[in-house]
Amino acid sequence: xxxxxxxxxxxxxxxxxxxDHGDRELLKDLTAGRPEALxxxxxxxxxxxxxxALALTRRRPEAEDLVHAVFVKLATTGAALLDVRTPxxxxxxTLHTTWIDxxxxxxxxxxxVESVATPAYVWQTGGADAIDISRALDELPPxxxxxxxxxxxxxxxxxxxxxxxxxxxxxxxxxxRLAIGRMKARLTRTSGLVHPIVRTEDDL
Numbered sequence: 001x002x003x004x005x006x007x008x009x010x011x012x013x014x015x016x017x018x019x020d021h022g023d024r025e026l027l028k029d030l031t032a033g034r035p036e037a038l039x040x041x042x043x044x045x046x047x048x049x050x051x052x053a054l055a056l057t058r059r060r061p062e063a064e065d066l067v068h069a070v071f072v073k074l075a076t077t078g079a080a081l082l083d084v085r086t087p088x089x090x091x092x093x094t095l096h097t098t099w100i101d102x103x104x105x106x107x108x109x110x111x112x113v114e115s116v117a118t119p120a121y122v123w124q125t126g127g128a129d130a131i132d133i134s135r136a137l138d139e140l141p142p143x144x145x146x147x148x149x150x151x152x153x154x155x156x157x158x159x160x161x162x163x164x165x166x167x168x169x170x171x172x173x174x175x176x177r178l179a180i181g182r183m184k185a186r187l188t189r190t191s192g193l194v195h196p197i198v199r200t201e202d203d204l
Contacts (some may be wrong), residue, residue, distance in 0.1 A: 018088045022089060023087035028081075028082065031081050039076050045087075045193040049091060049092065051154070055148070058142075074091070092154070093164045096146070137183060140182060142178075144182070148183075158176065
C-alpha cells in the first residue's frame, strides 16, 4: 500500500474519476481471500479518503488513523461486500460513520481543539490566493468542510452527499452554499478578491 500524502494539494473544481466496476471486482477478490485486493483498493482510494478525513479532523495524524480504520473494517466485513454497488460511496460512508462513532465516544472529553497555524489543505489555483482559500476552508465547521470536499473535490452529487452524511439532499446543498458564502466573505475581507472556486452547475 502506498503512504498517505505528506502534503495535500487539491485542484479546485476537478472531481476525481471513479471506476465502480474495477472496484467491485477488487471487492470480490477480497471476499474470495485475495489479500492483495485490499492494497489495490487502498492505492485507489486512500488519497480521496484522506481529503475527506482532513475535512472532519483538520489534523493529519487523526485523518490517517481514520483512513486506516476504514480499511480495517473493509478487511473484516466479509461477504456483505458483494452487495456493494458503488464502492467509492461505500468507503466514504464508512469513513463518515466511523468518525461519528469516534465523536460520540469522546463527547465527554473536554479538550478544545486549537486552531492550526497552517491550513490542512493547499489549493492548486494558479494564483497567489491559494493559501487564503485554504485557510477559508480550514475555518469552516466540520459539516461544511465535509460537503465542500465531497461535492467540489470528490465529485459526489448533493444527493450522494446527503445519503453519505445522513442528511437530506437539500440540507447537503444548503451546507454547501453556506460554506461557499462564508469562504467568499472571508476571501473578500482578506484579499478583496473572490477566487472562482465554485462549480457552476447545480446538480440538485
